[in-house]
Amino acid sequence: MQTVVTAKLKLNTTPEQFKALRTTQLAYRDSLNYVSQYAFAHGKMSNAVRLQDATYEEIRLRFHLPSQMACSVPRQVGASYKTLWTKVKNNAVHRKEGKTKKRYKGLDKAPKFISPTLTYQYKKDYTFKKEQQVSILTLEGRVIVPYTGYNKHVALIQRGAEIGASKLWYDKPKKQFYLLVSLEIETADPTPETHKQVVGVDVGMRYLAVTATMQGDCTFHSGKQIVPKANHYARLRKRLQKKGTRSATRRLVAISGRERRLKQNTNHVVSKRIVLQHPQSLIGLEHLTDIRERTKRRKGKNAKQRKANRTFSKWSFAELHSMIAYKALLHRSMAIKVDANYTSQACPKCGHTCKENRPNKGLLFVCQNCQYTLHADLVGARNIAMRTLLLRQDWRGTGLLSVRAFCVGR
Structure with missing residues (x-):
């Protein structure tokens, strides 16, 4: 390959x-x-x-x-x-x-x-x-x-x-x-036998990535220190663009790329940690293509609604996914895309799926059927891991990977 x-x-x-x-x-x-x-x-x-x-x-x-x-x-x-x-x-x-x-x-x-x-x-x-x-x-x-x-x-x-x-x-x-x-x-051609472990990766804003394995191991990669810095650069750029003077333009040139480089470096660090922690693994990633079209957006013209929509479009998750994918191949692992629907609303224990499983849309997951309680992002990562495991079992049985492998170079 x-x-x-x-x-x-x-x-x-x-x-x-x-x-x-x-x-x-x-x-x-x-x-x-x-x-x-x-x-x-x-x-x-x-x-x-x-x-x-x-x-x-x-x-x-x-x-x-x-x-x-x-x-x-x-x-x-x-x-x-x-x-x-x-x-x-x-x-x-x-x-x-x-x-x-x-x-x-x-x-x-x-x-x-x-x-x-x-x-x-x-x-x-x-x-x-x-x-x-x-x-x-x-x-x-x-x-x-x-x-x-x-x-x-x-x-x-x-x-x-x-x-x-x-x-x-x-x-x-x-x-x-x-x-x-x-x-x-x-790189070596992947086979079900070479990928001995299954890992699910859930991405978000508060935690840039949360990983979970079928053995119960989990890792949280926080964005607490990085996201506010990226937001600061975005606000600074917006103020300078609005000002529009020659000095503001010179300042824009001087600081151009800082937000992008900060995000890129963070994604490099997070993706490298994930890949090194899980060698020879089949890594499941959410299929987020057209996510803005498929998710319900808040409608309206007031500042609060615009800010809410902008917040969910801020981090470059596609870049993080691509970095995980190409780094995985270099370390004898492979990343594939799985269905992202309801990963944080479905109970990994009994399978019950509803919006009420996320009280107040917070970080606490409480199943309304079996009362299973866990961190919502970790629930998402575990659901992704289980969907990845199903694909791996199908791959082992048929010899064909039913979902197209996501192998993107940089």
């Missing part, structure tokens, strides 16, 4: 190399916006081949991009439009089923690309050299730049790991370039 990880390499550029990379990035972004406008004007086109046939020559003439980059631009725009069309169709289905009244507006106007992130194709736009150097294509030709990075990732690159496409990312506050390289790592 192939697992994809992303190596973040810091590029140690000279002033001339920095200027060449920055100019190339901005030209690539401008070409993306040009093709996006063309696609929107011609029926919101998502076919990458037709886009390339129609815009390739103009990209080369107007933006002076090399041939491979000029081919990558229509592919990226086409992929973006396909994603937007999928969201439009899903939204139409949800509106028809009465799950939401909001119309998705992503294709009401041409998508605008703001980030100057540039995509490179391996052995065409960039190649690795000896002594930790990389050759990168720019508008002025190739430049050879030394790089540094995480020792294990550098070792994988030097030892012949399968290298894929990369992205040239610019950290504006630090004025620093990074190369984000995709690496494919070979």
Whole structure:
């Protein structure tokens, strides 16, 4: 089985190399916006081949991009439009089923690309050299730049790991370039026999993750120290954006990414702890796709209702799930998605399910049928573990995993 990880390499550029990379990035972004406008004007086109046939020559003439980059631009725009069309169709289905009244507006106007992130194709736009150097294509030709990075990732690159496409990312506050390289790592094929333990993971705001095993072991990963900091950065960003002065804009640039990096680092720490605590395990995660569409939202325009809805949309649970998934594969475990419905309302002892099992919607679970009492998040984790166990038993009996494995690389 192939697992994809992303190596973040810091590029140690000279002033001339920095200027060449920055100019190339901005030209690539401008070409993306040009093709996006063309696609929107011609029926919101998502076919990458037709886009390339129609815009390739103009990209080369107007933006002076090399041939491979000029081919990558229509592919990226086409992929973006396909994603937007999928969201439009899903939204139409949800509106028809009465799950939401909001119309998705992503294709009401041409998508605008703001980030100057540039995509490179391996052995065409960039190649690795000896002594930790990389050759990168720019508008002025190739430049050879030394790089540094995480020792294990550098070792994988030097030892012949399968290298894929990369992205040239610019950290504006630090004025620093990074190369984000995709690496494919070979991992052992999973079998029911290799996964000797079943673990359920319930995610939330007060406790970012709660784990439970079939042996009764449990772990709580609290967000008490982290979530208030993330909320502080969100409030600070909102005040500065509302102020809108030049000094406020400079401050926004200086603090940009702090909230995101705080959440990302926390998710890394929590996911690593979970995976290391449960080696060779089948880890069950909640299937939270379209959770905002499927859950009942508080309606109204007052501040309290808006704040309640915003609170439940704040933490990046999808990122936490993806980190658990790829780290699990590196430690001979595997993560799968299970049904998330009623995991915190169903009694793990007698199976009785109702809203009244959560008095006042608090953290205490009290079964109205058998009076079984436990922490609500732990009840959710145990229900997920039991659903994962059922899938594992079915896998052992049939040889097929009935739920698609969630194996996402970074």
